[in-house]
Amino acid sequence: MLISKMAAEGGGKEMNEIKTQFTTREGVYKLLTHSEYSRPNRVPFNSQGSNPVKVSFVNVNDQSGNGDRICFNVGRELYFYIYKGVRKAADLSKPIDKRIYKGTQPTCHDFNTLSATAESVSLLVGFSAGQVQLIDPIKKETSKLFNEERLIDKTRVTCVKWVPGSENLFLVAHSSGNMYLYNVEHVCGTTAPHYQLLKQGENYTVHTCKSKSTRNPLLKWTVGEGALNEFAFSPDGKFLACVSQDGFLRVFNFDSVELHGTMKSYFGGLLCVCWSPDGKYIVTGGEDDLVTVWSFLDCRVIARGHGHKSWVSVVAFDPYTTSVEESDPVEFSGSDEDFQDQIHFGRDRANSTQSRLSKRNSTDSRPVSVTYRFGSVGQDTQLCLWDLTEDILFPHLPLSRTRTHTNVMNATSPPAGSGGTNTGSNGNNSITSTPGNSIPPQLPRSNSLPHSAVANANSKSSVMDSAIASGVSKFATLSLHDRKDRHHEKDHKRNHSMGHITSKSSDKLNLVTKTKMDPAKTLGTTLCPRMEDVPLLEPLICKKIAHERLTVLIFLEDCLVTACQEGFVCTWARPGKVGLLSSQNQANSPSGTVV
Amino acid sequence: MEILMTVSKIASICTMGANASALEKEIGPEQFPVNEHYFGLVNFGNTCYCNSVLQALYFCRPFREKVLAYKSQPRKKENLLTCLADLFHSIATQKKKVGVIPPKKFITRLRKENELFDNYMQQDAHEFLNYLLNTIADILQEEKKQEKQNGRLPNGNLDSENNNSQPEPTWVHEIFQGTLTNETRCLTCETVSSKDEDFLDLSVDVEQNTSITHCLRGFSNTETLCSEYKYYCEECRSKQEAHKRMKVKKLPMILALHLKRFKYMDQLHRYTKLSYRVVFPLELRLFNTSGDATNPERLYDLVAVVVHCGSGPNRGHYIAIVKSHDFWLLFDDDIVEKIDAQAIEEFYGLTSEISKTSESGYILFYQSRD
Numbered sequence: 001m002l003i004s005k006m007a008a009e010g011g012g013k014e015m016n017e018i019k020t021q022f023t024t025r026e027g028v029y030k031l032l033t034h035s036e037y038s039r040p041n042r043v044p045f046n047s048q049g050s051n052p053v054k055v056s057f058v059n060v061n062d063q064s065g066n067g068d069r070i071c072f073n074v075g076r077e078l079y080f081y082i083y084k085g086v087r088k089a090a091d092l093s094k095p096i097d098k099r100i101y102k103g104t105q106p107t108c109h110d111f112n113t114l115s116a117t118a119e120s121v122s123l124l125v126g127f128s129a130g131q132v133q134l135i136d137p138i139k140k141e142t143s144k145l146f147n148e149e150r151l152i153d154k155t156r157v158t159c160v161k162w163v164p165g166s167e168n169l170f171l172v173a174h175s176s177g178n179m180y181l182y183n184v185e186h187v188c189g190t191t192a193p194h195y196q197l198l199k200q201g202e203n204y205t206v207h208t209c210k211s212k213s214t215r216n217p218l219l220k221w222t223v224g225e226g227a228l229n230e231f232a233f234s235p236d237g238k239f240l241a242c243v244s245q246d247g248f249l250r251v252f253n254f255d256s257v258e259l260h261g262t263m264k265s266y267f268g269g270l271l272c273v274c275w276s277p278d279g280k281y282i283v284t285g286g287e288d289d290l291v292t293v294w295s296f297l298d299c300r301v302i303a304r305g306h307g308h309k310s311w312v313s314v315v316a317f318d319p320y321t322t323s324v325e326e327s328d329p330v331e332f333s334g335s336d337e338d339f340q341d342q343i344h345f346g347r348d349r350a351n352s353t354q355s356r357l358s359k360r361n362s363t364d365s366r367p368v369s370v371t372y373r374f375g376s377v378g379q380d381t382q383l384c385l386w387d388l389t390e391d392i393l394f395p396h397l398p399l400s401r402t403r404t405h406t407n408v409m410n411a412t413s414p415p416a417g418s419g420g421t422n423t424g425s426n427g428n429n430s431i432t433s434t435p436g437n438s439i440p441p442q443l444p445r446s447n448s449l450p451h452s453a454v455a456n457a458n459s460k461s462s463v464m465d466s467a468i469a470s471g472v473s474k475f476a477t478l479s480l481h482d483r484k485d486r487h488h489e490k491d492h493k494r495n496h497s498m499g500h501i502t503s504k505s506s507d508k509l510n511l512v513t514k515t516k517m518d519p520a521k522t523l524g525t526t527l528c529p530r531m532e533d534v535p536l537l538e539p540l541i542c543k544k545i546a547h548e549r550l551t552v553l554i555f556l557e558d559c560l561v562t563a564c565q566e567g568f569v570c571t572w573a574r575p576g577k578v579g580l581l582s583s584q585n586q587a588n589s590p591s592g593t594v595v
Numbered sequence: 596m597e598i599l600m601t602v603s604k605i606a607s608i609c610t611m612g613a614n615a616s617a618l619e620k621e622i623g624p625e626q627f628p629v630n631e632h633y634f635g636l637v638n639f640g641n642t643c644y645c646n647s648v649l650q651a652l653y654f655c656r657p658f659r660e661k662v663l664a665y666k667s668q669p670r671k672k673e674n675l676l677t678c679l680a681d682l683f684h685s686i687a688t689q690k691k692k693v694g695v696i697p698p699k700k701f702i703t704r705l706r707k708e709n710e711l712f713d714n715y716m717q718q719d720a721h722e723f724l725n726y727l728l729n730t731i732a733d734i735l736q737e738e739k740k741q742e743k744q745n746g747r748l749p750n751g752n753l754d755s756e757n758n759n760s761q762p763e764p765t766w767v768h769e770i771f772q773g774t775l776t777n778e779t780r781c782l783t784c785e786t787v788s789s790k791d792e793d794f795l796d797l798s799v800d801v802e803q804n805t806s807i808t809h810c811l812r813g814f815s816n817t818e819t820l821c822s823e824y825k826y827y828c829e830e831c832r833s834k835q836e837a838h839k840r841m842k843v844k845k846l847p848m849i850l851a852l853h854l855k856r857f858k859y860m861d862q863l864h865r866y867t868k869l870s871y872r873v874v875f876p877l878e879l880r881l882f883n884t885s886g887d888a889t890n891p892e893r894l895y896d897l898v899a900v901v902v903h904c905g906s907g908p909n910r911g912h913y914i915a916i917v918k919s920h921d922f923w924l925l926f927d928d929d930i931v932e933k934i935d936a937q938a939i940e941e942f943y944g945l946t947s948e949i950s951k952t953s954e955s956g957y958i959l960f961y962q963s964r965d
Contacts (some may be wrong), residue, residue, distance in 0.1 A: 023834050175937065224934075268876035287876035288876070289806055309805045309809040310806040380805060548870075549946065
């Protein structure tokens with residue numbers, strides 16, 4: 001134990017140089033120096049006290065096959081370029097659009113992937129003083145400004161995203177801890193909005209905007225305490241994961257504004273969040289220097305990972321390296337030819353993926369062999385890659401037994417009699433099924449079981465459902481498409497709640513009321529298990545790749561993209577993808593390097 | 596935020612009175628905590644090292660309460676603790692909520708008692724903190740001893756008479772003292788021996804672009820004792836190679852963390868400042884605890900930070916940022932400002948290696964939530 005630790009440290013000492021390539025089991029990833037995007041003068045940006053550099057991509061479905069566009073902010077500037085990826089060197093002399101702002105700085109941005117064409121894209125930009133701008137960097141237009149008078153929120157925009165499947169709705173989070181749903185078609189009004197309570201939940205509230213004519217914001221969410229640092233929609237667009245400075249992950253059903261589950265960091269704020277491509281897992285990163293893997297179905301922490309030497313600023317799943325054995329691996333890699341789909345799957349496509357997976361799970365009592373790949377970057381200037389393997393996803397008995405000893409609150413622990421014996425037979429044993437493993441066939445009926453907590457939970461949620469349904473129709477902006485989905489959604493949701501009816505719905509209810517908000521008391525509960533009660537992952541690789549803290553990590557089909565606070569956006573070719581550039585690069589290099 | 600900054604900047608240019616009322620206005624009469632006083636301390640010539648530590652300690656509530664309780668005890672001969680108690684008492688009993696106080700008596704006493712501080716040079720804030728806490732502990736221990744010898748202590752019976760060998764812990768120890776366990780494993784016979792030592796604060800090495808969590812992990816990294824540093828193993832009865840590591844066995848109520856930002860450069864014959872960016876969260880748990888620690892998962896809240904501004908230990912300036920009733924204040928000698936919690940990130944340090952001057956966290960005070 002000690003010796004292995006020593007060895008690891010020895011490696012750490014030599015790591016002060018900046019890596020330009022690294023090797024994983026799938027091969028060598030190489031930094032493409034000619035594909036570096038930055039401000040045209042390539043001068044490092046003095047980043048002290050500035051907003052993080054962020055990157056957004058869009059594919060405009062250009063016939064030429066060169067449809068990728070990149071947007072990034074550096075300081076008070078915002079750039080929009082053609083992104084040539086691993087194919088060609090970056091040409092920084094010709095940004096398609098460049099904007100310099102005064103008095104307020106861009107903090108984040110998001111393209112609408114549904115409406116993007118070669119002639120027009122809708123880019124939302126959030127600002128440090130709270131405003132949100134809708135611009136078209138191809139037409140070079142500024143179509144709209146939201147929260148212009150800062151009447152809605154005066155604090156920094158921390159995250160802005162289009163609602164998946166919508167061309168009009170978008171969600172904006174602020175460092176005030178509030179989040180607002182806007183419709184691009186509506187105005188913001190000339191007075192501060194009046195709100196009406198729609199939903200009061202455990203440490204969150206949702207208000208509708210009270211006015212005669214429909215105006216922005218449509219909804220105001222107040223989530224937790226302190227800044228809301230990031231949010232992410234589930235791949236099917238139905239759930240919303242939020243991470244806050246109070247250290248909590250909160251997962252909501254977006255349409256019904258119901259809280260699905262909660263997690264607390266080991267300590268400190270949570271800074272970033274992402275979903276696995278199939279929507280089954282959420283990964284967070286935060287001020288405890290850890291990445292934390294949370295099971296959506298079981299609402300519990302299944303692993304933590306330690307590799308970073310400082311706060312984790314971005315986590316992202318790699319949908320192209322994630323694989324499910326015994327099934328068509330193309331399911332993950334092939335369905336995402338549009339790289340932005342890792343953030344926004346189309347609703348229908350994602351549904352099909354998910355249902356296929358869950359169908360297999362429900363018929364096969366034995367877990368399929370699953371490996372998820374995710375990455376993280378942090379303020380330590382390091383990139384870490386992580387594998388989430390079968391033994392972590394479906395822990396075998398020894399681990400669950402230790403868990404029953406140490407974690408008194410954990411209701412997943414089987415009753416005393418059956419504790420040691422459910423190894424192979426859990427297909428029929430709904431009470432003791434391994435968390436996240438299989439949904440036994442008889443479960444649909446368990447909805448009507450006279451289990452009081454379950455019954456309460458269900459009746460409550462259905463009441464809320466109808467309440468929200470009427471609320472939703474008021475702002476009448478959810479497309480027909482969404483309404484059609486409503487039936488589906490019910491089934492979908494019931495499926496999910498079923499996942500934890502067996503394991504912990506009653507437990508969860510107790511916990512929430514008992515533990516309230518004191519983070520010190522969440523330790524040892526499912527909200528925040530002790531360090532020794534969950535597996536601790538080690539990174540596959542952990543490399544220092546920049547001088548400045550890293551702020552971006554995006555997995556594309558041919559490459560991964562990182563960016564640091566100095567304003568350099570780097571492209572790392574995946575194994576075997578590097579030749580594309582070097583062969584073409586001979587001719588192109590002058591334009592790429594001499595600027 | 597920008598507006599707030601401008602307001603406070605204007606305020607600092609104005610007279611002290613205007614500054615004080617500006618702070619009061621900024622906090623607002625409804626929000627202003629009852630029985631709380633925010634008083635700047637006059638600088639008596641490079642005494643900001645002292646002012647910043649005193650403010651930080653004043654906002655370590657358990658410490659403040661004990662000092663004020665000491666003040667209410669029968670009058671004693673003047674010493675550094677009575678001077679501190681007078682100063683704290685004078686802040687706590689001000690009619691006004693905000694203002695400025697000259698800590699004259701305390702500074703005079705400090706200069707009288709220790710020649711190190713008896714000049715107008717800039718001193719190291721950590722050295723001062725150490726000196727102050729140890730001096731208070733000594734005073735308290737001496738008083739206890741006196742009381743026992745005078746037979747005034749009712750429970751001064753035989754079984755606690757062995758206090759000559761082991762001084763009794765004082766409230767300074769109750770608040771700040773933790774225990775490190777020093778585990779040494781002989782690489783020949785694998786025997787582990789452990790030795791405990793107490794600490795009032797932990798001095799941790801800093802690295803560029805890391806967190807205080809990482810620096811604390813580094814503090815407990817395993818060292819190999821070899822060649823001239825071999826370890827004498829009792830079991831082997833000879834010098835052997837060994838692995839040594841220090842872990843926290845008893846977690847203190849207030850964890851004071853000193854970031855070792857001043858490094859002696861042999862070539863330059865002087866100290867240079869490491870302005871590294873070391874982030875510190877508002878909430879902290881320790882990873883470097885020993886297996887037999889009693890409360891290894893204690894959750895800490897950041898309550899105060901002594902910030903060093905400038906390029907070296909004996910130059911530059913010290914300020915303190917403290918948390919009081921859910922908001923943050925910046926004490927810069929006689930100036931007191933309310934700051935946004937998000938502004939704390941300005942005190943993490945610098946990522947650029949070129950610039951040596953920075954405003955960076957130097958001593959962190961974390962208070963246990965239980």
